[in-house]
């Protein structure tokens with residue numbers, strides 16, 4: 149595997165200093181135009197570009213430092229994890245990219261500010277914050293764009309979590325992944341809102357990684373996806389630049405439903421949406437008929453995310469009293 153990330157870290161390491169304690173934050177993000185399907189499974193290279201909105205104060209705080217005990221330690225929300233736990237193994241394997249075979253015992257401590265009840269995966273913010281913390285800890289002076297390339301190896305959606313606001317992940321063309329990274333859209337939309345309508349907060353039956361690969365491998369509908377998703381991504385980017393909320397909302401909702409349709413056609417079928425998800429979608433479509441400008445998007449889970457503008461917030465909360473509203477631009481420099 150010729151891997152642009154390892155080359156990048158290797159080069160940066162030549163100027164690295166002593167390992168020191170370093171803390172970093174990264175926000176979670178929700179894709180308005182989805183990443184679904186990889187052209188390279190080891191490097192998490194996507195078949196199509198995607199575009200997301202970051203979730204401001206909902207994210208991960210991570211500290212990396214030398215472990216005084218002499219062996220690796222991983223803490224999640226203050227609790228030490230057994231080294232065999234899935235989270236610890238993934239975090240330490242990721243840290244190995246930086247250790248490059250050297251014996252550097254690390255203490256990695258992560259605290260998530262995403263309410264557990266929101267049922268959102270924390271892998272996007274988790275790997276982005278870990279990338280930032282590892283770079284800082286090992287003294288690597290990298291641009292956010294380069295850190296985005298590194299975060300991509302942890303989880304595809306982490307590629308977009310290095311910035312606040314709207315972020316586009318360009319799929320890139322190169323086999324080594326060197327041009328497949330995120331970048332911020334240079335625009336603030338302070339009235340933009342996203343809300344999470346919680347359906348199910350339990351662990352999911354299929355990881356997004358497995359669901360994605362199964363869909364690519366078996367769904368006869370998947371062949372339509374990459375081109376359509378690329379077009380949706382362009383339409384949504386343009387709609388954001390023009391602050392055309394209706395086009396943004398319609399395209400984002402259609403894009404998410406099309407992604408879920410590719411899964412339903414997989415063999416055997418795969419679905420993350422539950423009866424309750426569909427009840428919420430039906431309610432949304434009803435209130436939209438009555439004039440509410442809100443649209444839905446759904447990921448590899450049962451929860452529904454709503455996008456709308458500030459002027460619709462009171463009506464959204466009336467229709468969905470449990471919705472948790474996030475103001476993505478209510479953040480310094482977002």
Ligand code: PMV
Nearest residue numbers: 179182183304305356447448
């Ligand atoms: O990179 P992962 O494994 O978190 O996959 C993300 C997949 C979706 O959330 C469904 C879509 C997306 O673009 O975030």
